[in-house]
Amino acid sequence: MTKTVGLLVMAYGTPYKESDIEPYYTDIRHGKKPSEEEIQDLKDRYEFIGGLSPLAHTTDKQAEALCDALNEAYDDVNFKLYIGLKHIHPYIEDAVQAMSHDGIEDAVTVVLAPHYSSFSVGSYDKRAEDEAQKYAIKLTHVKHYFEQPKFIQYWTEKINETLDLIPDSEHDDTVLVVSAHSLPKGMIEKNNDPYPNELHETRKLLEENSNIVHVAEGWQSEGHTGTPWLGPDVQDLTRDLYNKHGYKHFIYTPVGFVCEHLEVLYDNDYECKVVCDELGVNYYRPQMPNTDSLFIGAIVDEVKSIY
Template identity: 80%
Template sequence: MKKRIGLLVMAYGTPYKESDIEAYYTDIRHGKKPSTEEIEDLKARYEFIGGLSPLARITNNQANALCEALNETYSDVEFKLYIGLKHIHPFIEDAVQSMHEDGITEAVTVVLAPHYSSFSVGSYDTRAEQEADKYGITLTHVQHYYHQPQFIQYWSEKINETLSQIPQEEHDDTVLVVSAHSLPKGLIERNNDPYPTELHETAQLLEQNTHIKHVAEGWQSEGNTGTPWLGPDVQYLTKSLYEQHGYKHFIYTPVGFVCEHLEVLYDNDYECKVVCDEIGANYYRPVMPNTDPLFIGAIVEEIKSVY
């Protein structure tokens, strides 16, 4: 018989319906209720991208695709899927409790984020570990997978496909903007967190594996905490690159994210495009990994390396 273990896929979460927005936003703010203006601003962003975010649907699709791929890969293990979210039900703790109720005593965890930070992936792992300890469940954590060849292959292929849409003689006037979700700068520096280094290594790997000539690194979607966050922000970076180099074509690859959702559909496709329109440059953004076999395969390979 195959050994039966849990597969805990963790993600940020998103409102399922408009009435979820206030509770979701409150959870993000550690229990502090947002103002009416803040709620309306978030609603407006969702409305701009066509309603609520597709994140919930895509997260489910990614998790199911990963579980299926793992069960095809492992001949001696049967993975049972559980989804745990950070800011909305089913919460991470709910998923771990469900594992216990199903008699699961061992599980592999993976966060749908390719780079490790103690404040992102690490925080998910800590919550899962604390709940698992209550039930004696042993967890094996995937910390990152940005370096996996299939992850780099996915983005390299998309970058080269996008570059092929730009006339060859204008490739020197083209820049690739590689970005991830910003985090508080002070916390990163105090803890010598590997997050910025991992994004830098991703940018280097993409430069080495594509035909792109110019690469820049930026950060996006920072929170409003009144303290410095990792920068430069991609909007500021776009203006700066144009002023310094006069680039005509900007290719945005938000590699710190794994699917089409608010931070990409609004923060990139709207806010960055507005800047490009202002400076008279062309905006490009390759499709996100979603359930692409290369992306799913990269996570499978990382799981094979730890379990």
């Protein structure tokens, strides 16, 4: 007999249209309305990458691909998809309510982020759990999937493909910059959070499995809170690496993200490229996982290991 189980896929969310930008930004800032200058800055960034982020569409496609792959992997379970977002509708709580309405009693949750932090994945899980308890829905949470062989294989293949674009004689003049979204340093240290170590482990696995010679680790897209965030920032890191080693080729793999969106299309493809252009070096950024079968398969394998 086939059992119907909820699949709650959670993600950050992004504005669907320009009029969503202000309420979206207000939600990110815990209800504090941004200034006109801050709103304009965000609008300008979206404008630079083509108007709005492709994130909403990609999240839907990733969630659908994951649900289809899970239903292929399980004979006795029928996964029913729900999408819950952190900062815009449908919110995480809306998705849990929809599960209750459909009579779902058991669900697996997945956050579209490969590394665990209590401030990122943990905060999504808590919101889902708090809402699920109201309806007696049992949730099984995927915490991370950065160690899954298919996740590492995806990035290894992308790094090697990029290296093929660079003459063999210049591989020693090439550096890989592995990065994830920065988080406030004080909170990470206070809670002994595993997040920095998980990025470090990812970097080691990519170094061991790919053909890259030189690898560096950095952080990006930090918020403006007036307090220290995890560093070094990838732009500062780029300058330091160039000044110390004179690298000619910089390959950026923002492995903490899973698709092309503002933090990649602007923070990497614009801000990091500006630094590379300034230094007279070559900028490379392989395609993000999006709905690649290796990436989707990595999450499926993680689900199978816990459910």
